[in-house]
Amino acid sequence: MSGKPKLIYFNGRGRMEPIRWLLAAAGVEFEEIFLDTREEYLKLIKDGSLMFHQLPLVEIDGMKMVQTRAILSYIAGKYNLYGKDLKERALIDMYVEAITDLTNMIMMFPFSPPAAKEKNLALIMERATHRYFPVFEKALKQHGQDFLVGNKLSWADVQLIEAILAVEEKFPAVLSGFPQLQAFKTRMSNMPAIKKFLQPGSPRKSPPDDRYVATVLKVLLEDVSLRQSP
Known part of the structure; x- marks a missing residue:
């Protein structure tokens, strides 16, 4: 019998956070190993653990x-969060890809040059309220169900609640014009597995701070003069 999944990444959100969210929503406990030094990262490469020399790394099912x-x-x-057939899977994929576009903007924001932060923050708000959230507001209204696809929790729902909460951290009133998304947020936040993940002390990570940014840059970038958003 396989043990718990093992997540190897930094002690922060980044590209691992949606993985944490999805495992938590599935009710799966996991272990984490946090990288703090470039030597730890290079050892993973030397050992052959990082196929493309990129993180995140998840050890699961051998x-x-x-x-x-x-x-x-x-x-x-x-964990049966990917729809009941190919059509549902395709819709989930489309939703997930769009949400990922938005969450990537949020993920990269802490690495923005100081002069670009105000512009990038405004772009997140503009994209959330004019490109992405209106689509999901309409989808939920037309679908008439509790979830985005079918009437069952899927990967797309988990990604969307993660994105909503991340945008709200920067713009608390962002859902003021989206009643369907407000209701969706309430439903999702009260699901037992997700409610547990939202409690203090859970594996959910806090918004990235300067220490997290410095650690990522130190580990991934050998020459500090080449520092760009990882």
Whole structure:
């Protein structure tokens, strides 16, 4: 019998956070190893654990998985969070890809040059309220169900609640014009597994701070003069 999944990444959100969310929503406990030094990262490469020399790394079911999308797809399929047929899976994929576009903007924001932060923050708000949230507001209204696809929790729902909460951290009133998303947020936040994940002391990570940014740059970038958003 396989043990708990093992998550190897930094002690912060980044590309691992949606993986944490999806495992938590599936009710799966996991272990974490946090990287603090470049030497730890280079050892993973030397050992052959990082196929493309990229994080995150998840050890699950005897595999060492890399590439965030592949990891999430595997978890969603394994725990029945990926729709009942190919059509539902395709819709989930479309929703997930769009949400990922938004969450990537949020993920990269702490690495923005100081002069670009105000512009990038405004772009997050603009994209959330004019490109992404209106689509999900309409989808929920037309679908008339509690969840985005079918009437069952899916990977897309988990990604969406993660995105909503991340945007709200920057813009607390962002859902003021989206009643369907407000109701969705309440439903999702009260699901037992997700409610547990939202409690203090859970594996959910806090918004990235300067220490997290410095650690990521130190571990991933050998030459500080080449520092760009990882």
